[in-house]
């Protein structure tokens with residue numbers, strides 16, 4: 001029988017792309033999402049791409065009764081989950097500074113509630129969405145997994161604390177496994193153009209901002225700082241195609257089935273790209289123009305960040321394959337064919353439940 005997975009936050013950007021890869025690799029995912037930053041249409045699109053029906057529970061990872069409902073249902077209808085992939089959480093750095101308790105409650109509290117439910121039902125494997133932001137200001141680059149953990153904002157701390165909780169949970173000698181994936185900068189979209197990133201408000205991140213300027217939703221891109229010690233003075237990051245990232249989750253789940261204890265892996269390409277390089281690559285790949293203006297540095301930003309990718313390659317057998325051009329072309333296909341994201345097509349969660 002196919003391995004059954006619970007995917008929290010499966011309706012979101014990385015979750016939907018991961019569902020596609022999981023299904024294509026023979027897994028049977030079940031989704032738990034409260035649709036606070038997504039909508040059921042994204043799941044419908046995954047069903048369209050894969051030709052598979054996906055079981056979805058609308059509920060909150062912080063609610064023990066919502067969690068019990070999902071685990072009880074799994075138990076009653078066959079096998080309990082073989083593993084959990086835990087994407088659900090809040091992810092806006094600025095918002096986490098303004099509303100730290102909400103972030104700790106959802107990201108740390110939600111992880112605790114989920115682990116308790118897993119213990120109750122005897123589920124011993126988890127793959128967790130962490131972030132390169134746990135490293136904080138680099139003391140060396142590329143960041144290797146042994147780099148000190150020193151986040152600079154509440155969001156980053158919610159990830160670092162959750163990792164710590166997972167490490168202690170996995171190290172009790174009871175056959176548990178926790179695999180933390182420290183994502184660098186996921187961008188792009190599924191090559192079908194049917195699923196992609198759908199920010200609710202003004203995007204905080206560079207790539208969705210570029211695509212929204214290109215599609216005419218925003219007048220220009222503000223480039224935050226052109227006086228960094230980098231190739232052209234603009235910030236350098238490690239952009240990774242979201243489909244490559246999704247494939248990394250398939251490898252991580254498989255790794256978890258054959259390993260015990262805690263592990264953490266960087267998921268990036270190992271290559272740095274500056275803001276202007278990304279903008280230029282996007283314009284070249286898509287023939288869409290992106291006007292830009294230089295602005296002051298964004299508070300809290302660092303000059304450069306990129307991953308050491310050896311550990312993921314050696315242990316997971318995963319390496320990013322797609323190029324910056326692929327990221328631009330696929331991201332643009334999604335944005336240009338869905339200028340308003342999923343909203344134009346979305347039925348509400350209420351409609352879906354009736």
Ligand code: NAD
Nearest residue numbers: 009012013014034035036037038060061088089091129131
């Ligand atoms: P996303 O917002 O698109 O997806 C998160 C999903 O979780 C959404 O569908 C949302 O509705 C759901 N959710 C939020 N709170 C919930 C709750 N309390 N209960 C149930 N569901 C809830 O975000 P994403 O970009 O897909 O990110 C997924 C994970 O990866 C997050 O944990 C994020 O912190 C982490 N991450 C993302 C990035 C990035 O650049 N996108 C980088 C590093 C780490």
Ligand code: UD1
Nearest residue numbers: 093131133204205206209222223224235236237275300301
């Ligand atoms: C941000 C988050 C980080 C998170 C990551 C991936 C902050 C401080 N950090 O990091 O926690 O893990 O996203 O989701 O928010 N830029 C512009 N103009 C823009 C937007 C960005 O010039 O409109 C520049 C930034 O200054 C930076 C680069 O583009 O140099 C990338 O920015 P962004 O996409 O926000 O990613 P990170 O800064 O890596």
